[in-house]
Every structure is written in structure tokens, then in C-alpha cells.
Amino acid sequence: GAVVSQHPSRVICKSGTSVKIECRSLDFQATTMFWYRQFPKQSLMLMATSNEGSKATYEQGVEKDKFLINHASLTLSTLTVTSAHPEDSSFYICSARGRTGELFFGEGSRLTVL
Amino acid sequence: AQSVSQHNHHVILSEAASLELGCNYSYGGTVNLFWYVQYPGQHLQLLLKYFSGDPLVKGIKGFEAEFIKSKFSFNLRKPSVQWSDTAEYFCAVSTSGTYKYIFGTGTRLKVLA
Numbered sequence: 669g670a671v672v673s674q675h676p677s678r679v680i681c682k683s684g685t686s687v688k689i690e691c692r693s694l695d696f697q698a699t700t701m702f703w704y705r706q707f708p709k710q711s712l713m714l715m716a717t718s719n720e721g722s723k724a725t726y727e728q729g730v731e732k733d734k735f736l737i738n739h740a741s742l743t744l745s746t747l748t749v750t751s752a753h754p755e756d757s758s759f760y761i762c763s764a765r766g767r768t769g770e771l772f773f774g775e776g777s778r779l780t781v782l
Numbered sequence: 783a784q785s786v787s788q789h790n791h792h793v794i795l796s797e798a799a800s801l802e803l804g805c806n807y808s809y810g811g812t813v814n815l816f817w818y819v820q821y822p823g824q825h826l827q828l829l830l831k832y833f834s835g836d837p838l839v840k841g842i843k844g845f846e847a848e849f850i851k852s853k854f855s856f857n858l859r860k861p862s863v864q865w866s867d868t869a870e871y872f873c874a875v876s877t878s879g880t881y882k883y884i885f886g887t888g889t890r891l892k893v894l895a
Contacts, residue, residue: 700881711872711887712826761826765881769814769833771874773826 674774691762805873
């Protein structure tokens with residue numbers, strides 16, 4: 669199946685710094701990518717829809733100034749957590765929509781903010 | 783607002799037992815339905831999907847699911863589970879024409895050898 673890769677898989681940062689997470693579709697072009705946040709023992713919460721060449725669409729309650737999303741090419745979307753705080757610590761997962769409509773998921777990135 | 787409910791949060795079965803995981807959604811229009819599996823330490827993988835046609839969908843690894851429109855359900859089944867099926871299973875729904883998925887809370891399945 670299609671491959672989606674996230675980097676880094678784990679990142680630890682100090683409070684107040686910014687962290688960038690990359691999501692790449694390795695063998696297909698993805699005009700639409702999605703960013704999710706997964707809390708321990710809970711489901712995936714959709715944060716935003718990333719559209720190539722246009723602004724991301726954020727879900728209600730998600731701060732767009734804190735979670736900056738850029739989808740500059742058909743194979744790359746980035747999520748930047750700005751001025752990170754301990755409550756931003758979480759597992760962030762991206763996905764890309766394949767040609768037939770299903771989503772392919774990245775491995776996830778675990779962010780720990782000290 | 784759309785929502786997806788998975789009623790079984792934790793399921794423990796012995797090998798060779800039959801499995802059925804419930805999934806109900808709330809949305810009155812046309813939907814696309816999915817089951818994803820997350821094995822320990824791995825990323826989410828698609829088990830099966832329903833877009834249209836035969837409401838009984840067969841997926842990988844012997845899993846199947848049946849879409850019952852009148853019940854707003856898409857339950858996952860497997861006649862005989864294996865130890866390797868131990869994982870977390872997520873039901874997801876997207877409305878036709880959009881690609882925004884809503885996930886259920888997941889069901890953790892543990893299969894005892």
C-alpha cells in the first residue's frame with residue numbers, strides 16, 4: 669500500500685520552543701493531508717485539514733496560531749507547534765488521502781515538552 | 783454533528799473464538815466507512831472499507847464488516863481470531879464528498895494464546 673512517513677518519530681523540547689514535524693507521502697501525490705492528535709487511550713482527534721497550495725482548515729477548538737500547518741508540495745505537509753508547553757505533549761499523526769479515498773497514516777510523532 | 787461510537791472498549795478472547803466489534807455512527811446522509819487496526823508499536827493500517835455496493839465487505843486477514851444502513855452500523859467480524867490479532871481497532875466514518883474522517887474511540891482486543 670501507499671507509504672506515508674513522519675519525521676521525527678520522537679522529539680523532546682523545552683517549554684517555549686517551536687517544533688516542526690514533517691509528513692511525506694513517499695510513493696504518491698497527496699493534495700490533501702490531515703493532522704491528528706492522539707491522547708493516551710483515546711481516539712484520534714482531527715486537528716486540521718492540510719490542502720496543497722492553500723491555507724489549512726482547522727477544527728473547532730484548535731489554535732491555528734499555535735499549530736502552524738504548511739502544505740507546500742504534493743508530497744509534504746509540515747506541522748509546527750509554536751511556543752510549545754507541556755500540555756502540548758502528545759502523539760501527533762498525519763495521514764494522506766490516496767487516489768481511491770482511503771487514508772494512509774504516518775507512524776506518528778511523539779512530542780514531549782519539558 | 784457527526785459521531786462514531788464503539789461500544790466495546792476492551793475485549794479479551796481466546797484463540798479460535800469469534801469476534802464482533804460494534805460501530806455505530808450518527809449521520810443522515812451518505813457515508814464512507816472504514817475499519818483501521820493499530821498493532822502494538824505500529825501505525826494505523828486499513829483493514830477494510832465500504833463506499834457503496836455490497837454491504838458485506840471483506841478485508842485483509844480474514845476480517846469482514848457489514849453495513850446496515852437502517853441501524854447506522856458497521857460491525858467488524860472475524861470467525862476465528864488469532865493471537866496476532868491483538869491490537870486496537872478503530873472505526874471511522876467520512877461523509878460522501880469530503881475526506882474528513884471521524885474516528886471512534888477504539889477497541890482494544892487482546893487474544894489469549
